[in-house]
Amino acid sequence: MSRRQPNGKVLLVEGPDDRHVLWALLAARSPRIAQGSFEIAVCDGVDSALENFRVRLLANGDTHLGVILDADDDLPARWAALRDRVETIYPGVMPAQPDPSGTVLALPEGGPRLGVWLMPDNALPGMLEDFVSFLVPEADACWPQAKAYVDAARKSGAGVSARHAQKARVHAWLAVQEQPGRPMGQAITARYLDADAAVVEALLAWLERLFVAP
Known part of the structure; x- marks a missing residue:
């Protein structure tokens, strides 16, 4: 997996399917979010994504760092796994629960702007x-x-x-x-799937808050 994007904006995802879906949505809704606004870095599953998330936070080499993970069967447990990794480096910054619209935080002490999205919608279990x-x-x-x-x-x-x-x-x-x-x-x-669905709008709004907003 690529370690750093030249502009310092990186989104970690579990696998190539996640990246291809995101690329397709960004293209379908172009020019809402400009191509090249951030790197989508593919990890080898959830454990790899969590470890890369921790390592990148610790290295503090990114200006903006996001992660998209499947909630799977237990959204609170997935959130807790992310929260624990952030709290060991930046104590007291992570809320007890994810933001239903996608979590975006400004970390202290020169840390990156941080974003978390739990598939499918930050509220339901799933992938x-x-x-x-x-x-x-x-x-x-x-x-x-x-x-x-x-x-x-x-x-x-x-x-x-x-x-x-x-x-x-x-x-x-x-x-x-x-x-x-x-x-x-x-x-x-191919437009079999609707890129204007409400959940797509929510995801794009989260990406804008994380990577585009000043």
Whole structure:
């Protein structure tokens, strides 16, 4: 993973799917946030992202540092893991709970502007695919069928866990689009997914507060 962006603005994400979804959303909503405003640095999963977050905070070489992590099954636990890492370096700055609109903090003692977004929306448990499911057009006729297919398969003994059921539903839905099986980022570019959804607006507003606002 790249260690530093020339302008000192870095967003850590868990994996390449996160980066491709973000790139596609930024392109779809261009020129709202200028290309090159910040680097999206891919980590190798949540543990790697947490460690890179800690190391970069300690090194204090970034002017703006953000991280997007899946809340997974336990949003409070994920928040606590981030909070603990910040509090060991900057005691007393992290709130007890994440901001529902995305957390942005100005750290003391010359520290970076800090941002945290927990997928899908800083309030619910889940992951990137839960966020993407909010981008499925509201009146889409295939989405209920994709959900029913996965739910029926799980009842019949399919191995997908409850935790990953929404992930399976999203990919089942992508499998029946005009060009079947496109990755999520490409599905945004192809306009199968709605880049104007409310959750996208919230995410972009958070990115603006973190990386663009003076």
